[in-house]
Amino acid sequence: MARNREFDVDVAVAAAMDVFRRKGYEGTSMRDLAEATGLGSGSLYAAFGSKDGLYLAALDLYRQRYAAPLTDMLRAGNDARDVIREVFVGVVDDIARDSRRQACLIVGAAMERAHTDLRVAERLRSTTQSLEVALFDVLAEGQLRGQIPTARSARDLANFLVTSLQGLRVMGAINPDRASLMRSAEVALTCLD
Amino acid sequence: MARNREFDVDVAVAAAMDVFRRKGYEGTSMRDLAEATGLGSGSLYAAFGSKDGLYLAALDLYRQRYAAPLTDMLRAGNDARDVIREVFVGVVDDIARDSRRQACLIVGAAMERAHTDLRVAERLRSTTQSLEVALFDVLAEGQLRGQIPTARSARDLANFLVTSLQGLRVMGAINPDRASLMRSAEVALTCLD
DNA sequence: CATATTCTTTGTCGTACGTTCCAGATAGTC
């Protein structure tokens, strides 16, 4: 015996996510979010509790939409070197496509929110950890198959590759030149040779 | 025939820099800056014009204090591989020491301000470029001397190393574990073998 | 020592912030 929510929560979070990516947490006002979602502030607070809550929802959506697919790609791939290159090219393309206006919410959160909001820090660790584990699995199997050199442990390689991906996002924000990013990625990938 | 400024501008900028590193641009208020510097807001506006101006001054101080020494180290070094490792270890130590509270202003600016303030973007490009050029010079000479393999160009290697350093700063914000960062750095450095 | 000039401080400007509350609209239940 009640009225149902009229708006689609996921659509609203997606709109909020775009704003947060563009303006950061502190740079985004609730009015920005109300305008972007087309909702009144009352509805936003009813659904998400606070600006923090909405940011967290946006971060979760970002992880689901942009981070999880990377680990999925890795798990679905066959050849280790091929699938890892695929991931790197995908990230570089993503950066070169929209970069500058739509930053990576993971890196943004790491810089702006990780040391303030414990739940944000937790999620960032979880996301990078998942990616690292997926890389580790691919690398370890590649090493077993003799496709990846065993001079360096799969753990260290996976850790390094995650770091490289984060570095690419930062460089993309400073100088979003696809060719330059791609060259950087290629050198990173030579650690698999 | 006039009164002299009582406070030391550099000291004030240094205090402001610390606040910006901790709270970011949007997260820092003029009141925060007044409190940190011990000055009235009037003095701050007289000396720096605006919050933007003070941020820019803080960024310049950061570049001078933390980025320039890296290029100086590179230029002063003898063996290419040694001095580059020295730079990486220095950065990792810096991250591990205070990280989480005092973020890298370069990466922070890249995420928060580069696409908003043109002068910030310019300075970030200039800084990364300087570091890259210094690395290039060291690498090119190392290649001439036969200390660095020539399979990949000095340009690509330098570009990659800068990207790796940025990646380390992001990873440090997410998980400031020195050992993990160091392992990542070690893998990055194997591109010089 | 007087004067002119600049610095510092303080208070205040209008605006925008995150959040809350309320009146009206809406839909599920009887």
Next chain:
DNA sequence: GACTATCTGGAACGTACGACAAAGAATATG
């Protein structure tokens, strides 16, 4: 179809924002 629980949009809350103006304090010059 009336009732009622929930949602909606927007007005309004007190606070804090960036910026500025003006008055008092201080010093280099003559």
